[in-house]
Amino acid sequence: xxxxxxxxxxxxxxxxEEGGKWGMVIDQDICTGCQACVAxxxxxxxxPFVGEEDSGYGRAMHWIRIERFWQGEYPEVKMTNxxxxxxxxxxxxxxxxxxxxxxxxxxxxxxxxxxVYNRCVGTRYCANNxxxxxxxxxxxxxxRPEPLPNQxxxxxxxxxxxxxxxxxxxxxxxHQANHKAKAEGRELMDGEFTTACAQACPSNAITFxxxxxxxxxxxxxxxxxxxxxxxxxxxxxxxxxxxxxxGGGA
Amino acid sequence: MLKKIFxxxxxxxxxxxxxxxxxxxxxxxxxxxxLTQQTPPQPIEFPHQTHVQFGIQxxxxxxxxxxxxxxxxxxxxxxxxxxxQIEKTGTSELLAPLKNxxxxxxxxxxxxxAIVPDFVQFNHRAHVAAGKNCEDCHGDMSxxxxxxxPQVMNMGWCLNCHIETAGEDExxxxxxxxxxxCHY
Numbered sequence: 001x002x003x004x005x006x007x008x009x010x011x012x013x014x015x016x017e018e019g020g021k022w023g024m025v026i027d028q029d030i031c032t033g034c035q036a037c038v039a040x041x042x043x044x045x046x047x048p049f050v051g052e053e054d055s056g057y058g059r060a061m062h063w064i065r066i067e068r069f070w071q072g073e074y075p076e077v078k079m080t081n082x083x084x085x086x087x088x089x090x091x092x093x094x095x096x097x098x099x100x101x102x103x104x105x106x107x108x109x110x111x112x113x114x115x116v117y118n119r120c121v122g123t124r125y126c127a128n129n130x131x132x133x134x135x136x137x138x139x140x141x142x143x144r145p146e147p148l149p150n151q152x153x154x155x156x157x158x159x160x161x162x163x164x165x166x167x168x169x170x171x172x173x174x175h176q177a178n179h180k181a182k183a184e185g186r187e188l189m190d191g192e193f194t195t196a197c198a199q200a201c202p203s204n205a206i207t208f209x210x211x212x213x214x215x216x217x218x219x220x221x222x223x224x225x226x227x228x229x230x231x232x233x234x235x236x237x238x239x240x241x242x243x244x245x246x247g248g249g250a
Numbered sequence: 251m252l253k254k255i256f257x258x259x260x261x262x263x264x265x266x267x268x269x270x271x272x273x274x275x276x277x278x279x280x281x282x283x284x285l286t287q288q289t290p291p292q293p294i295e296f297p298h299q300t301h302v303q304f305g306i307q308x309x310x311x312x313x314x315x316x317x318x319x320x321x322x323x324x325x326x327x328x329x330x331x332x333x334x335q336i337e338k339t340g341t342s343e344l345l346a347p348l349k350n351x352x353x354x355x356x357x358x359x360x361x362x363x364a365i366v367p368d369f370v371q372f373n374h375r376a377h378v379a380a381g382k383n384c385e386d387c388h389g390d391m392s393x394x395x396x397x398x399x400p401q402v403m404n405m406g407w408c409l410n411c412h413i414e415t416a417g418e419d420e421x422x423x424x425x426x427x428x429x430x431x432c433h434y
Contacts, residue, residue: 109428116429118369155319156434157369171434172371179375183317 020091020241021111022169023211024198025221025229026084028246031205033066033082040200041086044170046156048142061136063087063167064197081246084197084206087134087167088232089113091239095126095135103164112169122162131233132240135166169208170195190216211241221245289398290361294347302392308384315374315384323360326351363397364388370405370432380415408432 041047041064050059064086071078093113095104103119104126106112127135141161152158155172159165177193190209198206209218222229222243229243258264301311309315314322330352337345351358364387366372377387385391389400401407409427416423425431 105429107428107430109425110430112430114428114430114434116433118367118433119429155371157371168434171430175371175373175431175434179318179373182379183375 019211020089020239021210021212022089022174023209023218023222023241023243024169024195025207025218025243025245027205027207027221028081028083028244030203031066031082031084031201032203033068034202035066036200036202037064037084037197037206038062038066040196041167043151044153044156044196045168046152046158047165048138048144048159050139050142054139054142059137059139061138061165063134063136063165065134083244085132085134085232086197086242087113087169088132088238088240088242089167089169091241092237094129094131094236094238098125098129099123100125110171110174112171113166114171115164115166115168117157117159117163117165120163122164124164126164131236131238135164138163138165218243289363289396292361292396293358295344295395296397297344297395298391298397299393299395308391316378318375319371319373321374323362326358364399364403366403371434372432 042049042062045063047061047063050061054060064084067083067085069080069083071080089112091111093104093106096106096113099105100123101119101121103116103121105114105116107114122137124137127133127137138159138161153172155176173193173195177188181188181192190213194208195206198208207218207221209216211218211222213219229245231240231243234240259268311324311328312321314320326348329348333345333348334352336342337349347358387403388397391397412426413423416426
């Protein structure tokens with residue numbers, strides 16, 4: 001006999017099988033934790049430098065961070081694999097229903113979690129409800145001394161104080177690639193463009209692409225044989241779109 | 251005290267004074283609003299209508315509109331390609347700033363008229379590809395000198411056209427009314 005709880009889980013599984021549109025595979029076995037993705041993300045997305053003091057208050061604003069954990073009891077501690085963590089672009093995101101201003105909405109067209117900066121009033125409810133703790137808040141208008149403003153990415157909004165922000169899966173690159181493909185009158189090809197973090201990764205630990213087509217690289221990596229692929233906190237029913245490959249080695 | 255002021259205001263001269271104060275505040279407000287609706291002063295009183303009447307296409311001077319996000323404002327080199335001949339006649343005073351700019355090598359500081367805020371990501375190419383003509387948004391340039399906005403460019407105006415364009419096509423409507431299409 002199926003109970004209500006079973007039914008809900010099966011519904012969630014059904015939705016998970018449908019998957020999103022864009023996805024990412026992160027191979028933790030080859031990630032060296034060099035932080036190149038963190039730097040590339042900050043440059044691509046006009047992320048401010050909060051400085052030492054605010055960083056000490058936990059107000060650092062990276063959209064992607066490298067997490068690392070210790071395993072075992074004290075003398076025999078072992079470091080786990082490096083774990084790049086950013087917005088998982090959940091299919092059923094906990095941040096979305098709590099926003100009173102509808103500033104974080106689910107894009108039906110791109111199937112991503114959007115953050116609409118001009119709607120955000122800064123309640124920070126979404127960040128508190130995010131199980132991955134990947135949303136960052138502009139506590140101040142952080143100073144960018146000359147000549148740093150010269151390297152602003154014109155395709156990305158420069159956020160101001162009091163606005164929440166997070167990884168967008170480089171939606172500006174998605175749009176740019178779409179525009180280019182349309183101008184040339186063809187379909188968007190797999191691997192034609194990638195996110196800033198994936199582009200910067202020296203060990204190619206990050207792969208980005210479509211997950212709703214079977215012939216894409218990301219889909220193949222996600223479903224390759226006895227894959228160690230794992231989605232974080234999947235048990236919460238968030239339907240994350242990032243798959244972590246982890247063989248378990250240090 | 252208040253009673254005294256009220257009594258003074260209720261006599262004819264007081265009423266006239268109230269009227270004058272009200273009128274002056276009202277006209278100052280109207281003047282202030284009208285200032286925000288004026289086109290910004292440009293370094294050259296560029297006559298769009300003359301150029302359009304000569305049959306020059308919009309895309310000749312603003313070629314970016316067909317290819318990318320920004321239509322672009324032509325460099326003085328492009329102006330000078332034609333105007334170095336016309337300037338020799340010495341009949342137009344308007345050309346003096348252009349000649350100065352070309353000779354000194356300093357670029358002309360044009361003031362953009364049709365602009366959107368930083369949090370709006372606008373791309374001309376998509377709109378031209380969708381069959382929009384320049385005058386649909388920028389007005390008829392054969393009737394104005396300095397470019398003016400024929401309407402307030404706000405989100406309601408954008409969305410109206412997006413919804414109209416999508417029509418019955420469900421998929422198109424989703425794409426064209428998605429927040430992430432313009433805001434990221």
